[in-house]
Amino acid sequence: MQPAASADQPCAQGQYQAKRKSTSWTAMLDEQRAAVKRRLKRSPGYENTPALLARQQRPRGIRSTAREACLPQSTFPQELPNTAEQLLDESFVP
Template sequence: MSNAPRIEAEDDLYARDGSAWSRREAELLRQGRFGEIDIANVIEEIESVGRSERQRLKSNYRLVIQHLLKWQYQPERRSRSWTDTIRMQRTNIESNEEDSPSLKGEAAEIVAAAYRLAKKDAADETDLPLSTFPETCPYSAEQLRARDFLPE
């Protein structure tokens, strides 16, 4: 006998309780009750997992870029905090690209998107004009990942 409740048309568990909905959908899948699965929302959730992984990696690159820009354009303010952040985010990049290897192949596109935000953040934090920073990211994905790379 099934532990998963039958999905009725008026049932909107997805909107009311996402956690209960996900447990129910997983149980329906385990039981092979494919006709009862909330296909539209399952598709949306699967796609959102991929978007979340990409967004997390973009955030890691963004922080590395932001701190490298500050390092390069305000050398007099360099700090251990900046190098710690760079090191931690590089570790996160490595981990996230190991978990989702296909994203490593999209690194150039992800870095470009991250750079647009990182240079604004760097400008805000340094009080330098946005025009101080190059239009495109001056660092390659390989440099952003490299444990010892710091621009001079």
């Protein structure tokens, strides 16, 4: 059973479409990857930070995505299924 949508946060068409990625999703990935790469270029000592931050932010991302898609949080793996290298790879779309 899916949770009801709120007036300010409608569900994503009431279904989970893992195979279809929207243009806004891929644009957001590009934007976030570019920001991380700029920061790493300015501060090379933080080269291990992307993996750490990804693990730390995973619970927040699950909550946000579950709410937006109107799916239970248990739909998503609790452990990060991707490496930092994959997350920064421009050709990789999770």
